[in-house]
Amino acid sequence: MKKYVVIGNGAAAVGCIEGIRSLDANGGITVISKEPRHVYSRPLISYYLEGKTDLDRMLYRGADFYEKNGCRVLLGDSAVKIDADGKTVLTEKGETVPYDALCVAAGSSPFVPPFAGLETVDKKFGFMTLDDALALEEAIFAGCRVLIVGAGLIGLKCAEGIHGRVGKITVCDLADRVLSSILDADCAAIIQKHLEDSGIEFLLSDSAERFEGNKAVMKSGKEVEFDVLVLAVGVRANSGLVRDAGGEVNRGIIIDERGASSLPDIFAAGDCAEGDDAILGAKRVLAIMPNAYMGGHAAGVNMAGGDEKFDRAMPMNSIGFFGLHIMTAGVYDGEMSEDREDGALKRFFVKDGILRGFILIGGTERAGIYTSLIREKTPLSTIDFESSKKIAANTIFSPEIRRKKFGGVV
Amino acid sequence: MKRVYVNEEWCLGCHLCEYNCAFANSKLERMAALKGKKIFPRIHVEGDDRITFAVSCRHCTDPICVKSCIAGAISKVDGVVKIDKPRQVRRVSDVRSRLPVRRARARRERNDAEMRALPLEQGGQTRVRDGLPERRDRL
Incomplete structure (x- = not known):
């Protein structure tokens, strides 16, 4: 009987477990989960604060998921060392778990720059985990002033989540625009305006230089007083275990299209992994949930002796704020064309007769057709793309x- | 598994499939009671002035929507793609951009997750009575 170990307990881990079980009903699976929780959906934490879901409904799989899949789950324990030669994983609590095949699905961690005086701030939070959200919920109160450092997907989703429960929200970012990872300047301006109309204030091209208790002194010299601070600057792949074991690591754990790392019988998936971006044609960390699940699934199948390729990873984001929805996909290179109608904006990026990327604001209906054109690299000459x-x-x-x-x- | 297959050479674009779909899930006794009501069928006639065809969930062999749902609210059981209503958040439009084919048009005021097809899911049989599908219990 084969022994499988999965480090992590998120979407990639679930994909891996389901991938293993699609071929091997009997092998033993041990899941090592730092968070002492049943698998839940992290992107839902802002929806939780907003009251659109609750703790029970946030489970990513049914309550009997581990039982049904015959998993032994080490909740609240974490992997501290991989012995790639001896094929064991050492946990923080001192257990040595042997494996025949290992999947590292350890996700990412928030990156906190070394702000001067951060230790003087009493109420400061990240916004990655359910525990972060619950702690933030405890700290906020009606009328409280919140400063969010980071105008990316996490910071802005946090802003939306707490918007109805606090007094004032200020978001700052070193970048000159909001959502700089997925939007160009024009589109970012539309979203920023929309968020400002909803009452959120921005300090862009500016960031906190130092903190003094309940006050942030910005690089511009401005001072922002706050009751609660949220740090959402960015994340970094948890790739240390594999690097220390001698595996190839760049920004994330380098994997091939089967999810295999450079070390024998060690696979990786999700936010900690760096695999092929099928549209960009190069490796990069694509920290989005569908890729985590699909990459994990391929890894699981291959760990169980099957052959599954995950060769269609691409950037895709779907995110909404206060009723305005945004969808983006692919890369923004080539010639841009635009369609504006009824407050909706669509931008398409075409190169060599192939749709490479899009940004949709408002008019997101049926975007899956566009996404499939990118994914399948459909020659636009064979369809009526203009219409x-x-x-x-x-x-x-x-x-x-x-x-x-x-x-x-x- | 049985699916609704489309033969666009035969489709006249009459939209009766949409009405029958809505009626089958409406708990109404008579189809005429749908008159004047806005309906939310899981099958939709598309087309232009040259061609029409009906589109519904394909219950894909490799369903990207299932794998992409951030809430884990879509699953595939016995060949049928299903929405787990208790798990969905109020809007699940995240899923829409992943759909390789298409689903129903967005219905902003309703749960977007409703854009599923197959009024006949839940293992139920459609019993034909007087030429119309009998209403079935909802999810």
């Missing part, structure tokens, strides 16, 4: 493609 810019429709495809998509099993 689909306004509304993505299946009429743009040839009857043959439609026959395949709708007339049979896909």
Whole structure:
């Protein structure tokens, strides 16, 4: 009987477990989870604060998930060392867990720059885990002033989550725009305006230089008083275990399309891994949930002796704030064309006759058609792309493609 | 598993499939009671002035929507893609951008997760009575 070990307990770990079980019903699976919680969906923590979900519904899988999959779960323990030669994982609590195949799905950790005086701030929080969200919930009160450092996906989602429960929210970022990882300047300006209309204040191209108790002194010299501080500057892949074991690590653990690291029988998936971006044509960390699950699934299948490739990882983000939805995908290179209508904005990036990326604000209906054009690298000369810019429709495809998509099993 | 297959050479674009889908899940006794009501069918007629065809969930062999759902609120059981209603948050439009084909148009005021197909899920059989599918219990 094969022995599997999974380090981590998020979407990549679930994908891995389900991948293993798709081939091997009997092998023993040990899950090492630093967080002492049943697997839950981290992106839902802002929805929790907003009251759109609750702790029970945040579970990513049913309460009987581990039992049904025959997993032994070490909750509240963490892996501290991998012995790649001896094929064991040492845990913090001192257990040595042997493996035949190991998956590192350890996620990422918040990156906190060394702010001067940060230790003088009483109420400061990250916004990654459910515990972060619960602690933040304890700390906020009606009328309280919140300073969020970081205008990225995490910081802004946090702002939306607590918006109705606090007095004032200020968001600062060194970047000159919001959501700089997924939006160009024009699109970011639209979102910033929308958030400002909702009452959120921004200090961009500016960041905290030092903290003095309940006050932040900004690089610009401005001073911001706050009751609660949220740090959402960025995240870093938890790749240390594999690096220390001698595996190849860049920004994340380097993996191939089967999810295998450079060390024998050690796989990696999710936010800690750096695999191929199918659109960019290079390796990079793609810390988004679908990639975590799919990469984990491929790793699991391969750990169990199967052969599954995860070769379609690409950036995709879908995020909304106060009723305005944004979808982005791919890379923004090539020629840009734009369609504006009824307050909705669509930008498409076409290179060498192939759709490479898009940014949709507002008009996000049926964006999956665009995403599939990017993913499948459909030559735009074979479809009526122009007409689909306004509304993505299946009429743009040839009857043959439609026959395949709708007339049979896909 | 049985699916709804599309044969666009035969489709006249009459939209009756949409009404029958809505009626099958409406708990109404007579289809006429749908008259004047806004319906939310799981099958939709698309097309232009040359061609029409009906589109519903394909219950894909490799369902990207299931794998992409941030809430884990979509699963595939016995070949059927299902929405786990208790688990969904109020909007699950995150899923929409992953859909390789398409789903129903967004219905902003409702749970977007409703954009699933197959009114006949939950292992139920459609019993034909008087030429119309009998209403079935909802999820």
